[in-house]
Amino acid sequence: MRIVNVILMGFGMIGQRVARMIAENRPSVTGVHLCLRAIADSRSTVFAQGIQPHVISLLAGKRKHGEPIGEPGYLIAPNLQEVLGSTPAILVDATNSDRTGVIFERAIELGHRGVTANKKLVCGRMDIFHNITMAGATRFEATVGAGIPVIAKLQSMIAAGDEIRCIRACASGTLGYIFWQLGRSLTFAQAVETARKEGYTEPNPADDLSGMDVLRKLIILGRVCGFHWADDAQIRLPALLPIRYRDFSAERLMKALPRLNDRYKKKVTMARSSGSNVLRYVATTEPKRGRIQLLAVPAASPLGRLEGPENGFMIHSKYYPDRPLFLSGPGAGAAVTAEAVMGDIIAHARELTGGTR
Numbered sequence: 001m002r003i004v005n006v007i008l009m010g011f012g013m014i015g016q017r018v019a020r021m022i023a024e025n026r027p028s029v030t031g032v033h034l035c036l037r038a039i040a041d042s043r044s045t046v047f048a049q050g051i052q053p054h055v056i057s058l059l060a061g062k063r064k065h066g067e068p069i070g071e072p073g074y075l076i077a078p079n080l081q082e083v084l085g086s087t088p089a090i091l092v093d094a095t096n097s098d099r100t101g102v103i104f105e106r107a108i109e110l111g112h113r114g115v116t117a118n119k120k121l122v123c124g125r126m127d128i129f130h131n132i133t134m135a136g137a138t139r140f141e142a143t144v145g146a147g148i149p150v151i152a153k154l155q156s157m158i159a160a161g162d163e164i165r166c167i168r169a170c171a172s173g174t175l176g177y178i179f180w181q182l183g184r185s186l187t188f189a190q191a192v193e194t195a196r197k198e199g200y201t202e203p204n205p206a207d208d209l210s211g212m213d214v215l216r217k218l219i220i221l222g223r224v225c226g227f228h229w230a231d232d233a234q235i236r237l238p239a240l241l242p243i244r245y246r247d248f249s250a251e252r253l254m255k256a257l258p259r260l261n262d263r264y265k266k267k268v269t270m271a272r273s274s275g276s277n278v279l280r281y282v283a284t285t286e287p288k289r290g291r292i293q294l295l296a297v298p299a300a301s302p303l304g305r306l307e308g309p310e311n312g313f314m315i316h317s318k319y320y321p322d323r324p325l326f327l328s329g330p331g332a333g334a335a336v337t338a339e340a341v342m343g344d345i346i347a348h349a350r351e352l353t354g355g356t357r
């Protein structure tokens, strides 16, 4: 069985899980033999001929103590050709960087494959998106809905001649959790505080409340569907925070949030008074435009029934006209996201080795 080399960029929550899954991969189950050749975070790089599970624990321990995981410096980009080798390898982006595009372009040009959990890689410049994803060279299932296979499903629908008419999505686990808690009568400040304590928010919740994460997912969905507005999308985001709050530190923001409690209480009351409605942060993808809105949706509808950090994707298409396809499940989390990344790695590895299991 031919060995497929894997190079991992990013060794945070997702990267560490992915590294462990690769190191523990069982060829008898997956039909492919993976060899983790290098891991980099933003400060250092470690190379080996196959990094074993105990080494990953060791490296994770080093990061925990603020030590570099390997040789200082970011050594993958300048030595890309040498690191990836002459036989097709798989480059994985588990970073949160907006600078990995050029590295991926070069790797794909050299005949290698890519996998990313990093949305910034596939929602930036359209020419980079095109260059790295053409003919399936880079897979990006984990970027939308984490482990929910929404991208693979859309790609298979489109390949089978379906036409996507509308996708309505609650695509942020964090915002889903916050608006679900508002529906359970928590104040806005309490809902954000609980989401933060549960580990659902970024270190500064202002980043989640900006809506940028949902905008990136909307653009990715639009691009998967081939909608031209997603080439260079100019989308207005609902203002969940007053503009002046957006540059607050996390601590200052958390102190200021109770001032917004009345505003959100009114929104919840208005939604309830117009029927049995709940608030949801909804991204809509249509052929002619994309939209993001804070909407009151029926509590008994599929999006209204989502609980906690669940994501939901309602897909209307030529093949699903009256009864839309609805995909839902946890839309974030290390295990489910890493599993989606691993699924993409294995799919590439099987293609590269001619395996079809």
Ligand SMILES: NC(=O)c1ccc[n+]([C@@H]2O[C@H](COP(=O)([O-])OP(=O)(O)OC[C@H]3O[C@@H](n4cnc5c(N)ncnc54)[C@H](OP(=O)(O)O)[C@@H]3O)[C@@H](O)[C@H]2O)c1
Binding pocket: 009, 010, 011, 012, 013, 014, 015, 040, 041, 042, 043, 074, 094, 095, 096, 097, 099, 117, 118, 119, 120, 142, 143, 146, 331, 332, 333, 334, 337
């Ligand atoms: N967490 C989830 O549930 C989830 C779900 C879907 C998608 N994602 C996406 O998955 C990615 C990783 O998420 P995470 O939660 O693991 O983030 P994280 O814990 O913050 O880890 C990010 C990692 O990327 C490294 N990094 C940053 N810039 C880099 C660069 N230029 N080259 C190499 N490494 C670099 C960081 O290194 P330093 O620490 O040295 O800076 C760190 O190791 C993000 O793009 C996120 O949006 C996450």
